[in-house]
Amino acid sequence: MRADWQHGGFGLYIHWPFCAAKCPYCDFNSHVSARIDQSAWREAYLREIGRVGRETEGRVLNSVYFGGGTPSLMEPETVAAILAEIGRFWPRANDIEITLEANPSSVEARRFAGYAEAGVNRVSLGVQSLRDADLKALGRLHDVAQAKAALAVAKAHFGRVSFDLIYARQHQGLEAWRDELTEALDLAADHLSLYQLTIEPGTAFGDRYAIGKLRGLPDDDLGADMFELTQEMTSEAGFGAYEVSNHAQEGSASRHNHVYWRYGDYAGIGPGAHGRLTLGGQRYATVASSAPSKWLEQVGGARAEAREALDGSDQAAEYLMMGLRITEGVSFSRFAALGGADLNGAVINDLRESGLVKTDGDRLSATRRGRMVLNAVIRELMV
DSSP: OOOGGGGTOEEEEEEEOEESSOOTTOOSSOEEOSOOOHHHHHHHHHHHHHHHHHHHTTOOEEEEEEEESOGGGSOHHHHHHHHHHHHHHOOEEEEEEEEEEEOGGGOOHHHHHHHHHHTOOEEEEEEEOSOHHHHHHTTOSOOHHHHHHHHHHHHHHOSEEEEEEEESOTTOOHHHHHHHHHHHHHHOSSEEEEEEOOOOTTSHHHHHHHTTOOOOOOOHHHHHHHHHHHHHHHHHTTOEESBSSEEEOTTOSOHHHHHHHTTOEEEEESTTOEEEEEETTEEEEEEEOSSHHHHHHHTTSSOSEEEEEOOHHHHHHHHHHHHTTBTTOEEHHHHHHHHSSOOOHHHHHHHHHTTSEEEETTEEEEOHHHHHTHHHHHHHHTO
């Protein structure tokens, strides 16, 4: 009998914690540092990969994702060494996806050639906006010309290229977003991540919002209209929404993100990295120390992460929360096997009658309308 995680596969997330500047909307574990000792960080990643590798050796590896922070600040030699060490422990799937996030301001053709030679086969660019004034407001270090140049460099070196945009920005209207998204679809390779701006506590934007200094944000109705427009335009252009905020041409959905959304296992390596690992029949939530200096000190010891055992109900809840984000949805039987109980049929019927979910045999999925209020749908299902 196969372990539950095998429904989603196995991936590695490598977190590079450094950025050239901290964006005001960002709540990720990222830090600005005047000096980065690439050799020390390279050795730390290799040691941590070795530790995790010895616990999970032999699993087929479906994906590797270099996130951050700004992984395009990593030297190509560091990426090459990490991927070589990974190859010592895990056989690769024939269609393995190896993604590296990059900011347009840090894109260099030399680096991209080095990443490709190391084995990276997909790049995700943090473009965020195709309007110079908005890039400045978002705290980005690049302009639109640099973003377009970075996309051209990426397309020249990698077979698969994605980029991110943020919409529902300050003072942005529906027609302005229509024009910008039209440009984005013309520039796109095979994948787009399109996120509504969210104001997170603890960020610079969050602090400004709390004192009434972040003006011009769209109201809920305009935000919903922008979401609907996004779904319509991307679908018409052949970039179907396979997840709430992710759109891809046929066959180009992110395999790494599917490991998360299909509730597979993934090891998180690097400061603040999260993971889900099944060891000895028990699934654990893992999280590494977030401070870069502390993580460096802990690597090489017993473990540079905390682990929490997840019981069946925890796993079922996580599977539901992740799986309903994607159009394929979740399996009734898998949910019951994880949590030991079925989903509430009466609640499902109510949600279906409201047009928020649909069922097909063993599968439950959110409709487009349901994905707009997904948190509320999940709360109802978890009662």
